Amino acid sequence: MHDNCTGVNCPVDATLDMIGGKYKALILWHLIDRTLRFGELRKLIPQATPKMLTQQLRELEEDNLIIRTVYPVVPPKVEYRLSELGTSIQPILEAMYKWGADYLSQNGISVSCSMKFPG
Template structure:
């Protein structure tokens, strides 16, 4: 029997939107900011340009980010969160806090491009 995703499950619905490899990081970095593609590349260096483009398109398609293109040469494109995307920030903060405690419990200092709103350092 093939597994199917329960479309009425709130957790599955949330994961469908933010479950991509770099989506949570992109949403985190865009919170309260407007960033260009190369700025996002610097913040998420492990993402290839192709993967970054794919994740940004999916987030835009799901209404979580807005993409603004300026008619200039060279092209200028800016990304920002929509109100729907901003509403995910408390979830991302909770994921950061939970993951930090998990790592700290294993003796590992949390270290990534995501920085907590209230700086907590274990190291």
């Protein structure tokens, strides 16, 4: 018998709500162990339009997964880095990467994306 798993009381649903956006996992992945500016993220995730990337970054910031720092210089300098909460999601992202890589490999498809597994 399965429990009805809907709403934010479901752990999987809560996780997917926070990282399930079109480019959220990629953004979080690229911010592991480093701080990046918007332009650097654009280069790493070229398939995301600037508008979509901005929206995803705002949502990640609202969910306290990333920290946005604005420096008072001209032109404005904005940097993004993982928060403590964002860093805690790294094992989930690594598990997703490994599972996806195994799936692709089993189906004769090579990995070809901007995500590179550390190590």
